[in-house]
Amino acid sequence: MMSNQYPPGLHFGIPEKMQPHVRISTSLPEQFKQYLLSPTSATTYIEAPFGSYITQEIKGPDWLISWQQCFIREKVRLRPSTPTPMLAMYCILKGNISCRLQGQGKIMLIEKEFGIYYIPSHSQNTADLRSGNYEMICISFAPSFFSRFISRHPSFEDIYQQQQKQARRGTTLPAIRMEAPDLKVLDELRQSPMKEDEKLAYVEEKLEALLTLYFNALTPKYLQNGEQAGKLKQVCLYIQHHYHQHLNIADLSKKADMHINTFERAFKELLGVSPRGYIEHLRMKKAATLLSQTTLSIKEISYNTGYRGANYFTAVFRKRYRCSPREYRKNRLS
Numbered sequence: 001m002m003s004n005q006y007p008p009g010l011h012f013g014i015p016e017k018m019q020p021h022v023r024i025s026t027s028l029p030e031q032f033k034q035y036l037l038s039p040t041s042a043t044t045y046i047e048a049p050f051g052s053y054i055t056q057e058i059k060g061p062d063w064l065i066s067w068q069q070c071f072i073r074e075k076v077r078l079r080p081s082t083p084t085p086m087l088a089m090y091c092i093l094k095g096n097i098s099c100r101l102q103g104q105g106k107i108m109l110i111e112k113e114f115g116i117y118y119i120p121s122h123s124q125n126t127a128d129l130r131s132g133n134y135e136m137i138c139i140s141f142a143p144s145f146f147s148r149f150i151s152r153h154p155s156f157e158d159i160y161q162q163q164q165k166q167a168r169r170g171t172t173l174p175a176i177r178m179e180a181p182d183l184k185v186l187d188e189l190r191q192s193p194m195k196e197d198e199k200l201a202y203v204e205e206k207l208e209a210l211l212t213l214y215f216n217a218l219t220p221k222y223l224q225n226g227e228q229a230g231k232l233k234q235v236c237l238y239i240q241h242h243y244h245q246h247l248n249i250a251d252l253s254k255k256a257d258m259h260i261n262t263f264e265r266a267f268k269e270l271l272g273v274s275p276r277g278y279i280e281h282l283r284m285k286k287a288a289t290l291l292s293q294t295t296l297s298i299k300e301i302s303y304n305t306g307y308r309g310a311n312y313f314t315a316v317f318r319k320r321y322r323c324s325p326r327e328y329r330k331n332r333l334s
Contacts, residue, residue, distance in 0.1 A: 008064070010080050025047075032054060044056075055067070063142065063145055078126070094136075095134035096110055102170050104170040231257060279306070
């Protein structure tokens with residue numbers, strides 16, 4: 001488990017053959033002074049054979065905001081990386097960037113879109129920038145900041161846990177189009193007060209507003225009703241306590257006071273998995289624990305996890321873990 005700590009920044013590795021020709025400064029050349037945000041921001045200006053880029057950072061106790069401008073003369077492949085696991089919102093204000101995220105594959109960062117990304121530490125990622133100008137904002141969060149959002153946004157739990165476990169596989173939440181309210185908040189972030197005691201409270205208020213806008217846009221309108229979402233969460237808790245029993249989707253939909261079709265659609269939108277998929281996930285997780293930590297027979301485990309026969313349990317387990325329950329136990333105990 002990660003402790004609460006200052007969040008990391010994103011470092012852009014430059015191709016090795018260019019590094020002897022790189023110049024780094026903490027002040028901006030005259031022609032770039034127009035991009036200066038605030039004297040209180042930490043500024044880094046890098047000039048290389050492919051062009052130049054500017055990074056300006058403002059840091060709080062559990063967040064780091066990095067404004068980035070790139071001026072690319074010739075196509076280059078940079079290698080974004082972070083020294084510790086990073087959970088961040090990335091906002092593209094200008095330009096489109098083709099990237100590869102370790103464990104996730106190819107993704108496109110599209111102009112006027114923002115999303116949330118988990119980036120493993122020291123991972124092998126790439127970003128291809130063509131000639132042109134780019135503007136991005138990367139907001140990195142410490143675990144303490146994002147943990148308070150989980151109760152309101154269960155769909156965030158999986159990506160948050162990736163950071164907590166320091167997983168080696170990158171993960172993303174959907175990138176969505178930035179609308180006028182989102183752009184307004186970002187513009188207000190640029191104009192944070194000069195005084196340190198005022199700045200922290202002001203920036204945190206704007207970050208809360210930005211995250212709320214993102215999650216509201218991510219959540220379908222019919223799930224933004226607090227009462228309806230609350231009923232779905234109660235059904236979730238019920239499943240967590242009764243997954244080992246026979247569960248009928250129609251009965252679960254009645255507990256949520258929804259038509260079964262609406263329930264299945266809403267459940268998947270809220271948690272990112274169907275009710276049946278969620279039940280199976282909990283059963284398989286428990287089965288794996290029992291195989292690793294007990295001497296119960298396969299038949300006993302199948303009954304303890306809600307399956308009514310070892311053969312069907314074995315088929316489901318093999319599909320999930322790519323091996324039989326016996327092979328899984330042998331591998332864990334060897």
